[in-house]
Amino acid sequence: MNNPIIQWFKYGSPQSFYPLAGKMIPWFWTLAVAFGLAGLWISFFVAPTDFQQGEGYRIIFIHVPAAWMSMFLYIVMAFWAGIGLALNTRLSGMMAQAIAPTGALMAFLSLWTGAIWGKPMWGAWWVWDARLTSALILFFLYIGFIALQAAIDDPRRADKAGAILALVGVVNVPIIYFSVKWWNTLHQGASVSLTRAPSMATTMLWGMLLMALAFWMYSIAVSLMRVRAIILEREAHTEWVKNLPEIQGKSS
Amino acid sequence: MKPRQKRIALIAGGLAAISIASVLVFQALDSNVAFFITPTEFSEGKAPQDKAFRIGGMVREGSIRRDNLTVHFVITDTAKEVPVSYTGILPDLFKEGKGAVAQGRLGANGVFTATEVLAKHDENYMPPHAQHAIDQAQNAAKTLQQ
Numbered sequence: 389m390n391n392p393i394i395q396w397f398k399y400g401s402p403q404s405f406y407p408l409a410g411k412m413i414p415w416f417w418t419l420a421v422a423f424g425l426a427g428l429w430i431s432f433f434v435a436p437t438d439f440q441q442g443e444g445y446r447i448i449f450i451h452v453p454a455a456w457m458s459m460f461l462y463i464v465m466a467f468w469a470g471i472g473l474a475l476n477t478r479l480s481g482m483m484a485q486a487i488a489p490t491g492a493l494m495a496f497l498s499l500w501t502g503a504i505w506g507k508p509m510w511g512a513w514w515v516w517d518a519r520l521t522s523a524l525i526l527f528f529l530y531i532g533f534i535a536l537q538a539a540i541d542d543p544r545r546a547d548k549a550g551a552i553l554a555l556v557g558v559v560n561v562p563i564i565y566f567s568v569k570w571w572n573t574l575h576q577g578a579s580v581s582l583t584r585a586p587s588m589a590t591t592m593l594w595g596m597l598l599m600a601l602a603f604w605m606y607s608i609a610v611s612l613m614r615v616r617a618i619i620l621e622r623e624a625h626t627e628w629v630k631n632l633p634e635i636q637g638k639s640s
Numbered sequence: 641m642k643p644r645q646k647r648i649a650l651i652a653g654g655l656a657a658i659s660i661a662s663v664l665v666f667q668a669l670d671s672n673v674a675f676f677i678t679p680t681e682f683s684e685g686k687a688p689q690d691k692a693f694r695i696g697g698m699v700r701e702g703s704i705r706r707d708n709l710t711v712h713f714v715i716t717d718t719a720k721e722v723p724v725s726y727t728g729i730l731p732d733l734f735k736e737g738k739g740a741v742a743q744g745r746l747g748a749n750g751v752f753t754a755t756e757v758l759a760k761h762d763e764n765y766m767p768p769h770a771q772h773a774i775d776q777a778q779n780a781a782k783t784l785q786q
Contacts, residue, residue, distance in 0.1 A: 436767030440733060445765055474648045510758045511731030517675035555655060559662045570666075572674040572696060574741055579763040588765035 400479050402619045403628050409612040416612065420605035427598030435592045447505045448592075452580075453600040455498035457607055458526060459561050461491035465533070466558040469551035479615075481547030482622065484554060485537055486615035490607050492530035499523060510574060518567035519575035522560055529557040543622050676741045679720035687746065695722055695752060696741040696760060704736055715742060715752075726754040733759035 399405050431449035438445040465487040472480030502520070503513045514520065533550050540546035568577045580586045586593050623629045630636075641649070666673065676696030677686055687693055695715055703714035710727045713736075724742050734740055739760030744753045 438765050439768040439771035440738075440761060441765075448765070470651055474651055475644060476647075509731065509733055509761055511729075511734075512756075512758055515675065515758065518673050555651065556658055558655070559658050563662070563666075570673075572676050572678070574675050574696075574758060574760055576761055576763040579765060587763050589767055589770060592765050 400477055402479050402482065402623055403626075405479055406616055406619050406632075409616050413609055413612050413616075416605045416609035420602050420609055423598050423605060424602035427595055427602050430591060430595035430598060435595045436589060438592075441509060444505070444508050447501050449595050449599045451498060451501040451505060452596055453603040454494045454501065455523065456600055457603045458491055458494035458498050458523070458530075459564060461487055461494060461607060462526060462529070462554075462561055463558065465491055466554040469547070469554040472547055473551040473555070478544075478622075479619075481543070481551070482615050482618045483611075484547070484550065486611045486618055487607075488530055488534050488537075489614065490610055492527065492534065494603070494607070495523065495527035495530055499527060512574075515574050517573040517575055518571045519564065519573045522564040522567050525560055526557075526564060529553070529560060533557075678717045679715060679722045680717055682722055683720045692743060692745050692755070694741050694743045695724070696739070697722075699734070699736050699738060699740050701736045713740075715740060722752050723750070724752045724754050724757075726757050728755075728757070730757055731759040733761050735759075 399408055427449065431446055435446070435449075437443055465484045468480045468487070469484040471477060472484065499520075502523075506515075507513050533553050536553055537546045537550040540549055567573060568575055579588045580593065580596070588596075620629060620635075676694035679695065679697050681687075682695055687695075697715040697717040700714040700716045700721065703712075705712045710725055711730065712723065712725045715722050715724055724744075726742065726744075734757060739762065741758045741760050742752060742754035743756040743758075747753050
């Protein structure tokens with residue numbers, strides 16, 4: 389067990405991941421609150437008014453991080469689902485199941501804030517352009533994944549069925565991301581990308597990145613909390629769960 | 641092959657098949673995915689006949705003319721132009737020199753009669769004084785060229 393790779397694999401078992409996740413959760417919450425407060429402060433008080441959209445553009449500080457997270461979390465979810473399917477590891481399926489509700493929340497937030505933003509700026513709550521439609525499909529994929537897993541009683545079979553859906557749906561993520569490039573859309577192009585300088589003022593960019601970090605930390609924290617609950621539920625029959633101090637404390 | 645390797649190969653093959661299928665689907669859909677057509681595409685006859693469609697581009701500088709409640713303007717992509725008339729409420733961001741998308745039909749007189757006009761803003765965000773500085777720099781560059 390001195391091999392560092394084997395050390396990592398050790399955490400692949402629910403029994404050893406459960407306490408590790410428990411230790412990490414407060415740290416991620418702390419970071420989420422710290423980044424969130426800094427991000428909100430910049431978003432509301434430091435970032436300047438926009439030259440054409442006025443104050444209304446500030447919804448970007450929620451909208452873009454939520455949209456980024458909805459796409460990123462889907463890839464992470466599909467990754468864990470795929471690992472579970474290929475290697476038959478138990479924890480992977482639980483991770484995928486734990487991430488799905490947060491991903492769905494982010495997808496919903498991006499659609500909802502987008503609608504609120506669209507009405508005053510474009511003049512429409514919703515249009516069926518490629519970006520909006522593919523983002524809506526992402527939301528449905530999350531809902532479909534959650535529903536499919538919930539519909540199958542045996543958790544291992546539920547993981548497998550969900551994994552196939554998650555992997556098929558992953559093609560949608562590049563479609564969302566590049567839709568504004570490939571087709572004529574009402575939605576504007578990307579302000580921030582890896583290939584060129586961002587087309588927004590520096591303080592605005594900082595606000596958005598800090599908010600994105602806060603969303604990131606929040607997503608990790610709640611996913612870890614959820615995966616702990618799933619571990620307890622699925623492993624309830626095992627000795628190690630029965631011997632956990634929090635379980636023993638409850639029963640006595 | 642071990643069962644594990646078989647499963648990995650199956651997943652990889654499946655993902656590749658789905659990717660190829662979606663590429664083919666989107667190539668077939670191509671123009672149908674577009675939210676609007678540009679004035680150049682319009683002049684090439686890509687607009688559907690006897691059907692409502694959307695046309696998008698810039699509102700040409702100095703082209704907005706108001707006639708009671710009806711607004712007349714010209715949508716351009718700098719190469720071609722389409723005159724548009726519209727009766728109704730315009731979004732705040734609808735301005736000359738800015739993007740707009742109009743939905744409607746082409747009238748017999750060659751004027752596009754819109755039933756809905758949406759503003760299409762760009763991905764640039766900056767404070768007003770930065771925009772002012774850019775405008776001044778561009779004006780200076782123009783003066784130098786003359």
